[in-house]
Amino acid sequence: MPHVVIVGGGFAGLNCARRLAGHPDVRITLIDRNNYQQFQPLLYQVATGLLSPSNAAFSLRAILHDRPNVDVKLAEIGSGDLRARRVTTTDGQTYQGDYLVLAAGSEASFFQTPGASEHSSPLYSLQDAERLRSRIVATLESADRRPAAGDEGALTFVIIGAGPTGVEISGALGDLVQRRLKHTYGDLDRSRVRIVLADRASAVLPTFSTASEAYARAALEQHGVEVRLGSGVKAVEPGSVRFDDGAAIATHTVIWAGGLTAGPLSDHLGLTTGRGRRIDVQPDLGVPGCPGVYAIGDFANTAGRDGRPLPQLASVAEQAGKHCARNIARAIDGQPGEPFQYFDKGIMAMVGRNTAVAELGAGRHELTGPIAFAAWLGVHATLLMTSRARIEAFIEWAWDYFGATYVDPLLDRPEEEPKRWS
Ligand SMILES: Cc1cc2nc3c(=O)[nH]c(=O)nc-3n(C[C@H](O)[C@H](O)[C@H](O)COP(=O)(O)OP(=O)(O)OC[C@H]3O[C@@H](n4cnc5c(N)ncnc54)[C@H](O)[C@@H]3O)c2cc1C
Structure with a gap:
């Protein structure tokens, strides 16, 4: 049974996992350093007391409870060997898949501003x-x-x-x-x-x-x-x-x-990263030179119709997650991947x-x-x-x-x- 390892349970990784879970003959391991999905668009409402934290963060296990072929692991990935489709946690455990999806989001960029x-x-x-x-x-x-x-x-x-x-x-x-x-x-x-x-x-x-x-x-x-x-x-x-x-x-x-930049993991994957420390991907969301490896959401530079990178938005991540799942399913069936086209809302x-x-x-x-x-x-x-x-x-x-x-x-x-x- 093909095994898909997904790093990151945000909009991109979670949508990829949910869509792939519809294929009962695929096994999925979703790894995140938190056991919840954080919903960034609502964080300012948590910070100002309009919403409680439980309205802006949701248990990954609860969201995926009815998807028996998805296994959630709470772990932080510290490095990866993309040619082997393998990632290693900060405490030394490794996860290897037939397919690997990198969806580790981004973090604040301080642009080296002192203090x-x-x-x-x-x-x-x-x-x-x-x-x-x-x-x-x-x-x-x-x-x-x-x-x-x-x-x-x-x-x-x-x-x-x-x-x-x-x-x-x-x-x-x-x-x-x-x-x-x-x-x-x-x-x-x-x-x-x-x-x-x-x-x-x-x-x-x-x-x-x-x-x-x-x-x-x-x-x-x-x-x-x-x-x-x-x-x-x-x-x-x-x-x-x-x-x-x-x-x-x-x-x-x-x-x-x-401003935003991809998280530190992108520096430990043996790749030269692009703008914002993100991974430049092919039109089908694959990582160049690493068959079976995909990067999606805020972690990737994905070109839009005009050739410029799409913005870091939840809807881009959500659609890329679903598209990545489709392309993995096609690859399992021996078909080539299709280019991602963002539907701009x-x-x-x-x-x-x-x-x-x-x-x-x-x-x-x-x-x-x-x-x-x-x-x-x-x-x-x-x-x-x-x-x-x-x-x-x-x-x-x-x-x-x-x-x-x-x-x-x-x-x-x-x-x-x-x-x-x-
Ligand atoms: C304050 C704020 C407000 C926003 N408002 C909007 C908005 O109104 N509308 C909109 O469309 N977009 C908005 N965005 C952007 C949107 O939230 C992001 O584009 C979207 O979250 C990207 O999804 P993602 O899955 O790529 O990354 P994320 O949602 O960030 O998910 C990444 C996941 O990876 C996990 N992770 C990271 N590193 C590791 C590691 N090393 N090991 C294991 N797990 C790891 C994280 O814990 C996280 O769960 C906002 C962003 C911010 C910060």
Whole structure:
């Protein structure tokens, strides 16, 4: 029975495993360093207390419980010999398949900015989101009991990177301050909270149209977010961020949404990697020179119709995972692989309640406001793997939307409290 080893249980690896599991004569081993799928599009909602962690991470074993030919292994892969279709865990165990799928995603890239990895909070994993949520709550708790400590950046949140992740977390923080703080921290003077979204580019959401960019920027400002464009970050220090133009902002909370790179595993596979440390793949998603090995999702540079690499998006990863499964099934039947063609559903970003931008389909049909907000919720709900996950997320969104209750996040990681207060 052919054996397929898949590294990574995110959108790409999980969709590949589920699709392949439909072939009862194939055995699949899915390896991930977490025993859950983390749903990155919802992480900013976990970080700002809108959703609980269990709404943004789902047990791999539960998702695959009805797929008896899929075996889930909790392990971190540290290296691989692709010509032998073999990977080795960090504790020395090896897994070899007739086919090997690399779907290990990406991680934050700090672009070697001094101090950024030590003094800022990335938002890529569930753990990042939980740590950031505790940092935000700890900051608010401290400010609530020390009314004078709002100076020196105690209540200043600086978000680096004005792409969709930076815009979404900034808008959600703005919502938190404008709608929720008064219910939760009666003594806290909300006018002392400062949210700054900074980017070296000259526009927010640079991959969107000028009209979407203008809408998003105006909406952010209405949410109380200061948008600071055109100057890169020179250094992140304990207590401040310094910019290339010589300015500095005092802050204890820097959120890094500045960019992505493939994880360190790509350096230990004996390959020369491409842009963003990702693996350049053939049109059929195969790794050149390594028959039976595929790379998909954020871990790969996959060319689109125009020859340029497709963006790091959940829908790209999901479709590539399914296509890879099809090509493995074809290879098992002795047929050649088919080229991957991405069906472009568009791009979208949430700014806050009733406020979003969406550019639908390859033609980029532009929507803004409540319709785009509803489209964002609908599209992201369909990406959730199980009906139960969809229902639970919708219940949480409805509670928040209709204002029936406010989820006040627990401070479950007190060590995240900022150390330096004036
Ligand atoms: C904050 C944020 C918001 C986003 N919002 C959106 C959005 O709104 N819409 C959208 O389309 N896209 C969004 N994206 C992008 C989208 O989440 C990614 O493109 C998608 O997750 C890629 O799927 P993947 O399967 O390639 O990687 P991932 O989903 O990252 O999965 C990779 C898996 O590999 C595992 N892994 C990694 N290294 C190892 C190892 N060495 N050993 C074992 N396991 C390993 C990880 O634990 C993980 O489970 C967002 C991304 C971020 C960070």
